[in-house]
Amino acid sequence: MTEKNWPLWEVFIRSRNGMAHRHVGSLHAVDATMALANARDTYTRRGEGLSVWVVPSNAITASDPAEKDMLFEPTASKIYRHPTFYEVPDEVGHM
Amino acid sequence: MYTQALNVKDEGPALVDAERDAAFQARIDRDEKIEPNDWMPEKYRRTLVRQISQHAHSEIVGMLPEGNWITRAPSLKRKAALLAKVQDEGGHGLYLYSAAETLGTSREELNDQLLTGKAKYSSIFNYPTLTWADIGMVGWLVDGAAIMNQIPLCRTSYGPYARAMIRICKEESFHQRQGYEIVMTLARGNADQKAMAQDALNRWWWPALMMFGPPDAESLHTDQNMAWRIKRFSNDDLRQKFVDATVPQGHHIGLEFPDKDLKFNEATGHWEFGAIDWSEFKRVLAGEGPCNRQRLAQRNKAHDEGAWVREAALAHAEKRAARRMMQAAE
Numbered sequence: 133m134t135e136k137n138w139p140l141w142e143v144f145i146r147s148r149n150g151m152a153h154r155h156v157g158s159l160h161a162v163d164a165t166m167a168l169a170n171a172r173d174t175y176t177r178r179g180e181g182l183s184v185w186v187v188p189s190n191a192i193t194a195s196d197p198a199e200k201d202m203l204f205e206p207t208a209s210k211i212y213r214h215p216t217f218y219e220v221p222d223e224v225g226h227m
Numbered sequence: 228m229y230t231q232a233l234n235v236k237d238e239g240p241a242l243v244d245a246e247r248d249a250a251f252q253a254r255i256d257r258d259e260k261i262e263p264n265d266w267m268p269e270k271y272r273r274t275l276v277r278q279i280s281q282h283a284h285s286e287i288v289g290m291l292p293e294g295n296w297i298t299r300a301p302s303l304k305r306k307a308a309l310l311a312k313v314q315d316e317g318g319h320g321l322y323l324y325s326a327a328e329t330l331g332t333s334r335e336e337l338n339d340q341l342l343t344g345k346a347k348y349s350s351i352f353n354y355p356t357l358t359w360a361d362i363g364m365v366g367w368l369v370d371g372a373a374i375m376n377q378i379p380l381c382r383t384s385y386g387p388y389a390r391a392m393i394r395i396c397k398e399e400s401f402h403q404r405q406g407y408e409i410v411m412t413l414a415r416g417n418a419d420q421k422a423m424a425q426d427a428l429n430r431w432w433w434p435a436l437m438m439f440g441p442p443d444a445e446s447l448h449t450d451q452n453m454a455w456r457i458k459r460f461s462n463d464d465l466r467q468k469f470v471d472a473t474v475p476q477g478h479h480i481g482l483e484f485p486d487k488d489l490k491f492n493e494a495t496g497h498w499e500f501g502a503i504d505w506s507e508f509k510r511v512l513a514g515e516g517p518c519n520r521q522r523l524a525q526r527n528k529a530h531d532e533g534a535w536v537r538e539a540a541l542a543h544a545e546k547r548a549a550r551r552m553m554q555a556a557e
Contacts (some may be wrong), residue, residue: 136538136541137333137334137335138537138540138541140328140334157321157322157325157326157387157390157391158325158328158329159321159325160334162540162541162543162544163544163547163548166540166544173314173318174318174321174322175318177311177314177315177318177398178398194264196264197262197264197265197266198266
């Protein structure tokens with residue numbers, strides 16, 4: 133193929149104020165302006181969002197799923213990080 | 228179905244890593260979703276790329292038979308609805324390409340497979356839309372059949388595909404209802420309008436049933452795809468569900484189905500239907516349907532004639548980026 137390809141962008145949408153932006157998919161665009169316009173046409177045809185973020189896909193650094201256990205498993209044994217680990221007498225009421 | 232690709236035999240090499248394969252299957256059995264960077268068997272990846280991209284191609288090619296009627300819609304209301312529907316089909320294609328790309332195949336490669344005829348799209352889009360009633364049939368029957376297949380796919384094992392299907396299903400229901408309303412309006416109109424609706428049903432009914440793919444007895448690789456939860460119901464089960472749902476809708480507006488064997492079985496609670504002409508289905512898949520060549524030619528023409536736009540947009544973006552760099556350096 134002789135044509136140079138358009139870069140890939142990831143799209144994040146805030147469905148309403150008070151909510152975080154959420155990843156919805158990706159698209160191709162030559163620059164950020166076009167990525168925003170394409171994201172609006174592709175992902176918000178029925179009032180799905182009030183705000184859109186577009187991020188070049190290659191700017192995202194992701195954790196490696198193979199390292200999932202090493203990264204996240206240690207927290208499973210730290211039950212003292214949860215409120216239910218601590219004993220409070222019933223008479224004291226809700227705390 | 229839009230995913231007739233599943234009925235194609237996978238001839239590629241299948242590297243077997245028994246231990247990892249078993250762990251992978253166990254995750255699926257626990258109803259865990261598989262995400263893009265997770266390890267997966269090569270065959271799972273390949274099957275999904277083929278299925279998702281065929282689904283995407285079907286959405287894109289599906290814009291052609293309907294786009295054919297945008298300028299000739301009978302009222303402004305119908306025209307606005309059809310425009311929105313065709314735009315949705317384009318959007319659905321894009322969601323699906325985006326999901327397929329997460330498996331490591333580029334958009335350009337997928338597009339190229341469609342344009343060269345290497346990849347297939349649903350057989351149904353090789354039939355012509357001859358009258359306005361056909362637009363009603365495409366919404367009512369074709370989208371109706373697609374929904375039958377797509378709702379279970381919302382729970383498919385591959386995360387990005389399942390998420391795309393959820394968005395698509397939400398939008399697809401408008402498509403089916405607008406199609407049925409078109410058919411109903413014609414069926415309740417004058418004698419000519421009613422005849423137009425009946426003629427369209429006569430032409431679309433059997434091809435719609437073929438969308439679900441060959442009978443289960445002839446369907447290849449069903450077991451593996453069921454185990455992977457890429458496919459969740461068999462072709463025949465989905466076809467029967469579609470017939471049971473659709474026949475009463477047709478009778479309600481006074482249309483007759485072109486099947487003399489169609490009858491309700493009180494004991495089973497199902498509509499029994501006549502034999503499907505599978506030789507027609509095979510001809511259409513092999514490229515001998517009424518519109519195969521035209522559809523592919525139209526896609527290629529659009530792609531070729533759009534080349535300068537793609538190049539110009541990229542050149543413009545590069546020029547602007549370079550200018551920003553210059554200004555920043557000053």
